[in-house]
Amino acid sequence: MGVVVAGAGLGGLRAAESLRAAGYSGEITVVGEEPHHPYNRPPLSKQALSGPIDPAGLEFRRKAGVDDVQWRLGSPVAGADLAGRTVTLADGTVLPFDGLVVATGLRPRRLPIPGPAGGRSPLRTVEDAEHIRQRLAPGSHLVVLGAGFIGCEVAATARALGADALLVAVDEEPLIRPLGREVGAAMRRRHEEHGVEFALGRTVTAFEGVDSAEAAVLDDGRIVPADVIVEAVGTQPNVEWLAGNGLDLTDGVLVDSGMQVQGTDAPVVAVGDIARYPLALAGPGPLRIEHWNMPTETGRRAGRTLAALLLGEAPDRGPFTAMPSFWSDQYDISLQSFGLPGLATSVEVVEGDVDSDCIVEYRDDDGLIGVLGINRTPDLVPYRKRLAERASQAEGA
Amino acid sequence: MTVRIVVDRDKCQGYGQCVFEADDLFGLDESDTCVAAAEVGEDRRADAERAADVCPMQAITVE
Ligand SMILES: Cc1cc2nc3c(=O)[nH]c(=O)nc-3n(C[C@H](O)[C@H](O)[C@H](O)COP(=O)(O)OP(=O)(O)OC[C@H]3O[C@@H](n4cnc5c(N)ncnc54)[C@H](O)[C@@H]3O)c2cc1C
Ligand code: SF4
Numbered sequence: 001m002g003v004v005v006a007g008a009g010l011g012g013l014r015a016a017e018s019l020r021a022a023g024y025s026g027e028i029t030v031v032g033e034e035p036h037h038p039y040n041r042p043p044l045s046k047q048a049l050s051g052p053i054d055p056a057g058l059e060f061r062r063k064a065g066v067d068d069v070q071w072r073l074g075s076p077v078a079g080a081d082l083a084g085r086t087v088t089l090a091d092g093t094v095l096p097f098d099g100l101v102v103a104t105g106l107r108p109r110r111l112p113i114p115g116p117a118g119g120r121s122p123l124r125t126v127e128d129a130e131h132i133r134q135r136l137a138p139g140s141h142l143v144v145l146g147a148g149f150i151g152c153e154v155a156a157t158a159r160a161l162g163a164d165a166l167l168v169a170v171d172e173e174p175l176i177r178p179l180g181r182e183v184g185a186a187m188r189r190r191h192e193e194h195g196v197e198f199a200l201g202r203t204v205t206a207f208e209g210v211d212s213a214e215a216a217v218l219d220d221g222r223i224v225p226a227d228v229i230v231e232a233v234g235t236q237p238n239v240e241w242l243a244g245n246g247l248d249l250t251d252g253v254l255v256d257s258g259m260q261v262q263g264t265d266a267p268v269v270a271v272g273d274i275a276r277y278p279l280a281l282a283g284p285g286p287l288r289i290e291h292w293n294m295p296t297e298t299g300r301r302a303g304r305t306l307a308a309l310l311l312g313e314a315p316d317r318g319p320f321t322a323m324p325s326f327w328s329d330q331y332d333i334s335l336q337s338f339g340l341p342g343l344a345t346s347v348e349v350v351e352g353d354v355d356s357d358c359i360v361e362y363r364d365d366d367g368l369i370g371v372l373g374i375n376r377t378p379d380l381v382p383y384r385k386r387l388a389e390r391a392s393q394a395e396g397a
Numbered sequence: 398m399t400v401r402i403v404v405d406r407d408k409c410q411g412y413g414q415c416v417f418e419a420d421d422l423f424g425l426d427e428s429d430t431c432v433a434a435a436e437v438g439e440d441r442r443a444d445a446e447r448a449a450d451v452c453p454m455q456a457i458t459v460e
Binding site: 014063 | 410411412413414416417420425446449450451453454455458
């Protein structure tokens, strides 16, 4: 028995480390679909694409406390019976548990576009990245579907490697959803200066080619060369294995501020990209945040909660005051945001010029909800402080 | 007991996440690369480890 951690990503690792730090000394088994120990994904759309990808070099350091954890890698979880306290692996193995950590993250959404599958790939794993990297060469034609962070980063990396890049997206501007129209337009201009082309308000209706795609057909009839296609059009939470347990799985897994999964009596917590939690900064409505720092924040909290539940103590149900933080590198531009810019109702450049280095405030009815710095990371300290104050003033904090 | 903080300056990309976590232990130099307090007391281990956890390049080791 002991704790089963489903999902061997950053969130699963941090939860295991936190369980140990909180004094849980029972068995911990981490079950992961991928054959690798938890590794760092952000470099996959950035530095890592410029040379052969070494999964071992991307692995997270693991704290000494988790040296005795058992890793069952390359072995997905297929189902769970929370009332009966078991999970079933795809190979049929049934693992009983005292406590469970849900850490299965997300998978890229795929579009049902007709045409050959070769040359097309999402970007989530080291294998995806290696597939893309091998096809990115000077003069090759990259088509990216989706103009979010991953799409923009891949386009920037491809230009640096000498490949052509076309970004196709239904949105009016790149990054419009997370950062708003003005910043999105400014980012588009910077990409255009670096030779990236855009087909905005457009989609791809088909790929042409024999085994592998050679061209993409846009919905305005245009046919463009395409020998590397990256699909970066959003994500879907990996919740299917939890079905049948009466949980709220509408968008990830609903948890309370201590990361305990709602709708079951079993000691189950969820962490990272898959967890939907109430965040003090955002008010009572639960949300899911796909930022790299949140698996660490939620993992820490979830480990403490689960350790308390298993040791017969009362878990901390106080507000979750973590600060979402996001960075992105595109060319020589470093973007850094804190808070939740995507929730803003008004956006204002408060320092500098949006086409060079600047600081952008994102506000909602209650004031500052997020901040973005373009090449101004060190100057964000006072803004982050204001956001932290807002979070700590949230009800009950 | 003291805690040793080592930053791999070749790995560091100057994201500054460590500085936001513990600005009295970490800073960025003029080339936007991280510099850290070399040795701190055991009472600061948790802060140093938090900073190591949030480094996007995993450039910080706490011993
Ligand atoms: C290319 C890329 C670039 C990114 N860049 C940035 C960035 O610059 N800044 C930033 O803030 N964030 C970035 N992110 C986001 C960040 O990497 C994620 O938020 C983070 O990886 C989430 O960690 P997680 O542990 O919740 O999920 P994951 O890392 O997805 O881990 C979940 C694990 O569970 C496994 N799994 C799934 N289903 C099962 C199953 N049924 N059984 C067992 N295991 C299963 C998966 O294979 C995976 O290994 C990026 C993400 C990607 C993909
Ligand atoms: S967080 Fe890591 S990459 Fe960023 S400045 Fe600190 S050491 Fe460097």
